[in-house]
Amino acid sequence: xxxxxxxxxxxxxxxxxxxxxxxxxxxxxxxxxxxxxxxxxxxxxxxxxxxxxxxxxxxxxxxxxxxxxxxxxxxxxxxxxxxxxxxxxxxxxxxxxxxxxxxxxxxxxxxxxxxxxxxxxxxxxxxxxxxxxxxxxxxxxxxxxxxxxxxxxxxxxxxxxxxxxxxxxxxxxxxxxxx
Amino acid sequence: xxxxxxxxxxxxxxxxxxxxxxxxxxxxxxxxxxxxxxxxxxxxxxxxxxxxxxxxxxxxxxxxxxxxxxxxxxxxxxxxxxxxxxxxxxxxxxxxxxxxxxxxxxxxxxxxxxxxxxxxxxxxxxxxxxxxxxxxxxxxxxxxxxxxxxxxxxxxxxxxxxxxxxxxxxxxxxxxxxxxxxxxxxxxxxxxxxxxxxxxxxxxxxxxxxxxxxxxxxxxxxxxxxxxxxxxxxxxxxxxxxxxxxxxxxxxxxxxxxxxxxxxxxxxxxxxxxxxxxxxxxxxxxxxxxxxxxxxxxxxxxxxxxxxxxxxxxxxxxxxxxxxxxxxxxxxxxxxxxxxxxxxxxxxxxxxxxxxxxxxxxxxxxxxxxxxxxxxxxxxxxxxxxxxxxxxxxxxxxxxxxxxxxxxxxxxxxxxxxxxxxxxxxxxxxxxxxxxxxxxxxxxxxxxxxxxxxxxxxxxxxxxxxxxxxxxxxxxxxxxxxxxxxxxxxxxxxxxxxxxxxxxxxxx
Numbered sequence: 001x002x003x004x005x006x007x008x009x010x011x012x013x014x015x016x017x018x019x020x021x022x023x024x025x026x027x028x029x030x031x032x033x034x035x036x037x038x039x040x041x042x043x044x045x046x047x048x049x050x051x052x053x054x055x056x057x058x059x060x061x062x063x064x065x066x067x068x069x070x071x072x073x074x075x076x077x078x079x080x081x082x083x084x085x086x087x088x089x090x091x092x093x094x095x096x097x098x099x100x101x102x103x104x105x106x107x108x109x110x111x112x113x114x115x116x117x118x119x120x121x122x123x124x125x126x127x128x129x130x131x132x133x134x135x136x137x138x139x140x141x142x143x144x145x146x147x148x149x150x151x152x153x154x155x156x157x158x159x160x161x162x163x164x165x166x167x168x169x170x171x172x173x174x175x176x177x178x179x
Numbered sequence: 180x181x182x183x184x185x186x187x188x189x190x191x192x193x194x195x196x197x198x199x200x201x202x203x204x205x206x207x208x209x210x211x212x213x214x215x216x217x218x219x220x221x222x223x224x225x226x227x228x229x230x231x232x233x234x235x236x237x238x239x240x241x242x243x244x245x246x247x248x249x250x251x252x253x254x255x256x257x258x259x260x261x262x263x264x265x266x267x268x269x270x271x272x273x274x275x276x277x278x279x280x281x282x283x284x285x286x287x288x289x290x291x292x293x294x295x296x297x298x299x300x301x302x303x304x305x306x307x308x309x310x311x312x313x314x315x316x317x318x319x320x321x322x323x324x325x326x327x328x329x330x331x332x333x334x335x336x337x338x339x340x341x342x343x344x345x346x347x348x349x350x351x352x353x354x355x356x357x358x359x360x361x362x363x364x365x366x367x368x369x370x371x372x373x374x375x376x377x378x379x380x381x382x383x384x385x386x387x388x389x390x391x392x393x394x395x396x397x398x399x400x401x402x403x404x405x406x407x408x409x410x411x412x413x414x415x416x417x418x419x420x421x422x423x424x425x426x427x428x429x430x431x432x433x434x435x436x437x438x439x440x441x442x443x444x445x446x447x448x449x450x451x452x453x454x455x456x457x458x459x460x461x462x463x464x465x466x467x468x469x470x471x472x473x474x475x476x477x478x479x480x481x482x483x484x485x486x487x488x489x490x491x492x493x494x495x496x497x498x499x500x501x502x503x504x505x506x507x508x509x510x511x512x513x514x515x516x517x518x519x520x521x522x523x524x525x526x527x528x529x530x531x532x533x534x535x536x537x538x539x540x541x542x543x544x545x546x547x548x549x550x551x552x553x554x555x556x557x558x559x560x561x562x563x564x565x566x567x568x569x570x571x572x573x574x575x576x577x578x579x580x581x582x583x584x585x586x587x588x589x590x591x592x593x594x595x596x597x598x599x600x601x602x603x604x605x606x607x608x609x610x611x612x613x614x615x616x617x618x619x620x621x622x623x624x625x626x627x628x629x630x631x632x633x634x635x636x637x638x639x640x641x642x643x644x645x646x647x648x649x650x651x652x653x654x655x656x657x658x659x660x661x662x663x664x665x666x667x668x669x670x671x672x673x674x675x676x677x678x679x680x681x682x683x684x685x686x687x
Contacts, residue, residue, distance in 0.1 A: 111643065111645055113644075117638075146661040148660065150668075
């Protein structure tokens with residue numbers, strides 16, 4: 001978030017101030033280290049893309065008379081573009097809101113989804129942590145509902161103490177035998 | 180789910196957890212299962228008879244005998260290792276030959292109980308009990324099979340437990356759902372043979388045709404070699420002076436005749452299928468214990484299902500343009516558990532007029548559409564955006580094919596007209612309405628579906644936007660309900676985003 005705040009005349013930063021149009025609509029952003037985690041994931045993804053491009057280039061080098069780097073070049077540029085542009089955007093689009101009665105989760109950069117789960121509809125809760133998440137001190141909150149659509153709502157990128165306190169808040173609202 | 184009732188029930192059962200309190204299934208079920216297993220192996224035996232045993236009847240007979248002994252032996256072994264116990268709060272099922280499985284299903288979690296009697300089990304006086312909790316796709320507890328009386332006793336035990344919660348131990352000791360009691364009252368809905376026939380008329384299917392085709396496929400050694408080669412038939416036909424000699428009108432008449440016979444086969448098989456499934460359809464209200472619906476139907480396979488009313492999540496009314504002209508609707512109830520025959524919703528009235536549907540809905544406290552209810556349309560982008568995309572893709576395809584394959588293929592672009600017409604009609608019929616307690620959503624022009632959802636049954640609400648939605652600022656609202664198909668959740672497509680936000684405020 002620090003980049004956008006420092007450059008205030010950036011149109012993006014202006015948009016962030018306008019709650020209706022803001023990327024995360026004024027909801028609570030994820031724990032900042034999550035941005036590094038997203039960057040790490042995107043980095044791995046673009047790395048695989050780059051390696052694939054290298055393999056393809058060397059494989060067809062003898063078949064087609066292409067200039068060196070005519071595949072690697074564009075792919076590397078695209079990968080770099082993704083690596084620079086994507087993580088910040090993905091991170092900014094995430095948002096959540098713990099209401100008194102409901103949890104709201106906003107996610108997605110191109111395909112946006114905005115989910116509301118009332119606490120008393122939640123069947124059970126998980127707090128999960130992967131190896132990379134542990135490195136950054138992050139946790140994922142997973143709530144399960146009885147609905148067939150959206151039976152699992154995940155909220156990654158919370159700091160572990162936050163995730164645990166949210167779990168304890170929600171736990172008090174779980175009702176028995178709703179369905 | 181929450182673990183409180185499970186652990187308490189388990190603690191209670193610990194003291195009775197010896198094998199003496201566990202019961203086995205009815206011994207005749209060994210025969211029942213062996214028969215079906217032998218039936219499956221009959222074809223294998225036939226193949227063996229012709230191949231390995233070189234049509235030697237003695238060896239084949241011995242092999243068949245050995246196979247039968249093995250099947251019956253294994254079935255009996257499985258039977259002897261399958262035991263169940265009905266505790267005060269849960270049912271426990273132990274099963275498995277080598278890896279043992281010990282399952283406990285708390286009564287609280289059972290969605291519905293159904294008794295099923297296939298033709299063989301009806302002759303033997305057995306019934307299969309299926310317990311649904313909605314946890315997995317199939318049934319979670321299947322007792323195949325018990326004596327009919329035992330099966331009914333099990334259902335009553337479940338019902339008594341639930342009435343114990345409802346009436347907190349009032350002296351409700353009698354009141355088994357015996358047929359005399361419910362048959363005395365008129366059913367909420369029943370179908371006579373005439374009605375089943377009407378339902379069958381609309382149940383057009385090509386299943387019979389498919390079966391015929393499958394038979395032809397399997398017996399193709401009886402047919403000439405080139406039977407499935409279309410060129411062979413084209414040659415035969417063009418060489419036949421009979422066809423060429425006929426007038427143009429006679430050829431048309433022949434084609435129309437073929438079409439009519441195809442439709443007749445489709446309708447005929449639809450009627451037969453409907454009769455097999457729906458024969459003697461009867462829906463009763465059961466009031467002993469928890470109020471619920473009891474549905475009985477079936478020609479060969481009798482099913483008898485009881486479903487508590489409070490488990491109903493939503494009502495679904497299906498129809499089609501032709502059916503609607505005559506006023507017929509198919510009422511289904513959505514619940515966490517799925518209906519036995521692979522349908523995701525419980526069929527409550529397969530073919531009923533609106534006047535008949537209303538009383539059934541009234542039992543569940545769901546109100547049908549009232550004449551003064553204002554339905555709202557969704558944004559017209561739902562059809563024109565898809566139409567634009569389709570036109571672009573189709574024109575590219577038709578130009579490509581027209582240029583390089585055959586000029587006649589330019590006509591592919593004409594396909595867009597019917598498809599866009601259907602898109603437009605689908606948009607016209609996609610409507611929604613909201614009252615203080617219920618959400619109504621209509622969808623589909625040909626397969627019309629009206630979903631009536633009580634707002635308190637809503638689990639989650641999603642607002643989603645695809646990249647194409649951003650420039651128009653549209654959004655799709657997806658409502659999560661328990662049960663139903665995961666593939667086609669309840670959606671209100673393409674309404675303005677502010678409207679979607681406002682709608683969500685009202686839904687939760």
